Amino acid sequence: MMFKKSLLICLILINLNIGLAFCDNTKDNILILYQSNQSTDFSLNKTYKLYKLLSNFKNDIQSKDISDYSQGEISNYEYIFIFFETETLSINKYILDDIYLSKKDIFWIGPNINHLINEHKLENIDYNGFKKNFLSVYYKENNYKIPSSSNFTIITSDKSDIICNLYDGKYSYPYILKLNNLHFVSSFNLSTQLYFVLSDYLNDFFNANINTYILPFSITNSNDYIIKTYVTADIISSGNYSFIDKIFSSLYSLILIIVISFTFMLLGFNVLSVSNLFKKR
Incomplete structure (x- = not known):
């Protein structure tokens, strides 16, 4: 039961993060009508x-x-x-x-x-x-x-x-x-x-x-x-990130969420194992 709950939470978080990563990123910011x-x-x-x-x-x-x-x-x-x-x-x-x-x-x-x-x-x-x-x-x-x-x-x-x-x-x-x-x-x-x-x-x-x-x-x-x-041709802009930068940022967040989810899942297994051990004794 604990495994199923952890897996469900992990899948929800993954889907949510993927949605955030790709939502509106295909939308162009500016239209020039000339x-x-x-x-x-x-x-x-x-x-x-x-x-x-x-x-x-x-x-x-x-x-x-x-x-x-x-x-x-x-x-x-x-x-x-x-x-x-x-x-x-x-x-x-x-x-x-x-x-x-x-x-x-x-x-x-x-x-x-x-x-x-x-x-x-x-x-x-x-x-x-x-x-x-x-x-x-x-x-x-x-x-x-x-x-x-x-x-x-x-x-x-x-x-x-x-x-x-x-x-x-x-x-x-x-x-x-x-x-x-x-x-x-x-x-x-x-x-x-x-x-x-x-x-x-x-x-x-x-x-x-x-x-x-x-x-x-x-x-x-x-x-x-x-x-x-x-006099320079360099552009240094804070707060403006490319689409690729956003994707890598989102992927990093996704990996972090997966690691945290599986950590909680493993902790759940350990708690369940210790509980069963005391019951047997």
């Missing part, structure tokens, strides 16, 4: 640059053309990035509906957010079209010069948190804006300062605690002295 690009060299695309940037924070990333999106697909992911490089006449209605209803963190980067605003008559966001000729970007109490030729999609909202502002010499407009679960970035710009701002914001959002970035450049403020420098 606008198709005519460039034949994908490594030169901005989508690829965004993919590489996000890979600093998460290992599980899937990307697909936004026109191929299927209804309800974003429910399979924790974070959704919508990325457009140019203005389009229409967007897959399924993705607009799913974004509107979703409680997941949605990052909309670039133009065409007016389609979402118009489709669902969003009252807390005003679409202001495109604007360029900005002089600087203001982020975390620092002011950085930026190329004036860059083009930005502008939206405003009285209900939002302004993470970062663009300044044209007279007025300020949001570069990164957060409204509930929607994070809006007015442009994915590869210029040094703007790329740094977005990278730093994502690092804070994912709570990645990255000690070194793959960002081989220096950031200067309006007085042209260096305030941040990243």
